[in-house]
Amino acid sequence: MTRRVLSLSLAFVRNLYRTLLGMLPPVLTLLVYRLSFTYRNQGDPAYFTAMGGIGLAFVGVVTALLIADRANRAAMYSFIARLPRRAEFLFAVVVATLFITVAMAGLYTSLVLGFHMALTPIELLLIFPRWLSIFILSATLGLLMSRLASRHNSHVIVFVVLGGMALSREQIRYLANGQSSWFVDGVEFVVRPITDALTINLQSSDVLPALAVTWLYATVLLASAVWLFQRKDLLWME
Amino acid sequence: MIAFRNVTKRYGATPALHQLTLTISSGAIFGLLGPNGAGKSTLINLLMGFIFPDDGTLERGDWLPRRIGFVPERPAFPSRCPADEYLMIAGQLVGTNAAVLRNDIAARLQQVGLHHAARWRVNQFSKGMLQRLAIAQALLSDPAFLILDEPMNGLDPAGQKEIRDLIKSLRREGKTVLFSTHRLEDIAGVCTHVGILKRGRLVRAGSLDALAPLRDQVVITIAGAPTLQAIAALHPDITLDGNTLTLNGDAIAHKAAVLRALLEMGAEIQSLSHQRTTLEEIYLEAMR
Numbered sequence: 347m348t349r350r351v352l353s354l355s356l357a358f359v360r361n362l363y364r365t366l367l368g369m370l371p372p373v374l375t376l377l378v379y380r381l382s383f384t385y386r387n388q389g390d391p392a393y394f395t396a397m398g399g400i401g402l403a404f405v406g407v408v409t410a411l412l413i414a415d416r417a418n419r420a421a422m423y424s425f426i427a428r429l430p431r432r433a434e435f436l437f438a439v440v441v442a443t444l445f446i447t448v449a450m451a452g453l454y455t456s457l458v459l460g461f462h463m464a465l466t467p468i469e470l471l472l473i474f475p476r477w478l479s480i481f482i483l484s485a486t487l488g489l490l491m492s493r494l495a496s497r498h499n500s501h502v503i504v505f506v507v508l509g510g511m512a513l514s515r516e517q518i519r520y521l522a523n524g525q526s527s528w529f530v531d532g533v534e535f536v537v538r539p540i541t542d543a544l545t546i547n548l549q550s551s552d553v554l555p556a557l558a559v560t561w562l563y564a565t566v567l568l569a570s571a572v573w574l575f576q577r578k579d580l581l582w583m584e
Numbered sequence: 585m586i587a588f589r590n591v592t593k594r595y596g597a598t599p600a601l602h603q604l605t606l607t608i609s610s611g612a613i614f615g616l617l618g619p620n621g622a623g624k625s626t627l628i629n630l631l632m633g634f635i636f637p638d639d640g641t642l643e644r645g646d647w648l649p650r651r652i653g654f655v656p657e658r659p660a661f662p663s664r665c666p667a668d669e670y671l672m673i674a675g676q677l678v679g680t681n682a683a684v685l686r687n688d689i690a691a692r693l694q695q696v697g698l699h700h701a702a703r704w705r706v707n708q709f710s711k712g713m714l715q716r717l718a719i720a721q722a723l724l725s726d727p728a729f730l731i732l733d734e735p736m737n738g739l740d741p742a743g744q745k746e747i748r749d750l751i752k753s754l755r756r757e758g759k760t761v762l763f764s765t766h767r768l769e770d771i772a773g774v775c776t777h778v779g780i781l782k783r784g785r786l787v788r789a790g791s792l793d794a795l796a797p798l799r800d801q802v803v804i805t806i807a808g809a810p811t812l813q814a815i816a817a818l819h820p821d822i823t824l825d826g827n828t829l830t831l832n833g834d835a836i837a838h839k840a841a842v843l844r845a846l847l848e849m850g851a852e853i854q855s856l857s858h859q860r861t862t863l864e865e866i867y868l869e870a871m872r
Contacts, residue, residue, distance in 0.1 A: 349676065349679065350676070350677050350679070353673055353676040353677060354673070354677065357662065357673045360662075360665070360669075361662045361663070361665070364662075364663060364664040364665070365663065365664075416662075419660065420656065420658065420660040421660040421661050421662045421663075423634070423654070423656045423660070424654060424655075424656065424659075424674055424718070424721050424722075425673065425674065425677060426634075427632055427634075427649060427652065427654045428649050428650065428652075428674060428677040428678050429649060429677060430648075430649050577636060579634070579635040579636060580629075580634040580635065581629075581634075581635065
């Protein structure tokens with residue numbers, strides 16, 4: 347299975363980079379870099395971890411949507427026909443997204459280290475697993491937001507839920523007439539492990555539960571995408 | 585063996601297949617015939633597992649993706665991908681060793697007449713070349729079962745003949761082939777079995793031998809008005825109508841004896857024809 351998923355994911359990456367859309371992940375990464383270091387020329391490891399993690403997670407979601415869109419076409423019929431399990435097709439989308447997001451993390455890190463700050467190899471080693479767990483989460487979230495894994499327009503529900511979660515605490519409080527809302531509390535509860543994964547002190551082992559929960563979220567999202575895709579009628583257009 | 589049992593598939597409220605029951609045996613060359621919109625591609629998509637039946641069951645025996653070769657109705661390819669790279673990905677997905685795969689790719693491209701275009705990007709291919717590339721992909725890794733949805737699409741007459749010859753050679757190799765077409769000439773001389781679909785219903789299915797002999801007779805017309813009762817008496821399956829003798833059933837085997845007797849009595853044979861029900865007649869009758 348590993349070989350099939352790797353072959354397919356490399357095909358997805360090449361397929362994306364043969365189009366102009368392949369420029370989008372590096373362009374977005376440069377934008378994230380510009381935005382995170384426009385107002386401060388110097389950063390510290392905590393700032394770099396948090397800003398880079400959030401920005402690159404966004405790049406990961408967009409990349410997953412781009413790859414899933416290109417995988418959701420008739421050109422893929424002959425490939426999916428050769429897979430013993432449909433789920434492998436989705437795994438390949440996630441792996442292809444990770445390849446690109448990790449490469450973009452390399453680009454972002456090189457720019458930051460080249461022009462703004464220094465990080466020790468130990469600090470980089472401590473940051474990588476935090477970012478990787480966030481990247482996996484963003485890849486699986488992007489997959490679930492795509493038409494590829496959508497059944498009965500389930501991807502629209504994901505957009506609505508994310509939109510609701512993106513509303514700031516104050517806005518929701520305002521909408522709820524100043525009352526504390528179960529929705530706000532719920533969103534905070536859900537998002538806390540993700541923010542913890544990016545903000546807890548680099549040397550602290552307190553981050554481990556947050557990383558575990560982030561992986562759990564990614565697993566749940568991927569399992570949901572597989573469940574939706576498994577019994578979906580594939581009527582792909584050219 | 586593949587078995588559809590009372591399979592129904594709808595797209596929204598529109599039924600694409602209705603209560604379809606069909607068996608495809610190993611080693612058969614099964615031609616799926618029907619006009620556009622009859623449900624041929626829906627049947628193939630169900631078989632490939634791209635879509636799922638609303639009712640009924642589909643048994644696919646010892647189905648293994650690596651033993652299946654598939655050509656979709658309108659082959660599409662990843663944009664700007666070189667032909668050999670596309671085939672390499674397809675081969676890797678069934679776990680073929682890279683060195684073996686390289687030789688296999690060269691052989692398959694040669695087989696479909698695309699050896700000169702191995703490094704061409706697919707967007708440089710003509711429609712016929714794309715069809716050939718799709719067939720090369722289906723033949724990779726020596727599949728036991730080939731499923732070809734309108735494989736002659738986009739091919740010139742020479743290309744269509746090549747595909748018919750290819751299917752005949754697959755038959756000799758003992759492979760099972762299911763292919764759909766709306767052209768009768770693709771079926772004749774190629775298939776062992778035929779299924780005719782009409783508006784989502786299977787209206788005829790079976791071996792060509794079982795479907796064809798609805799009518800099989802030799803008709804001999806004699807000039808003038810000789811006395812032919814003696815000839816008609818040669819076999820109970822010979823009928824006489826004026827100056828026309830019709831040999832049915834077992835009497836056909838005695839055609840030579842009948843002709844000899846006619847010549848001996850000095851009859852002038854005006855015409856002789858061996859009339860069989862053609863596939864076209866079966867098809868047109870099914871479409872009524």
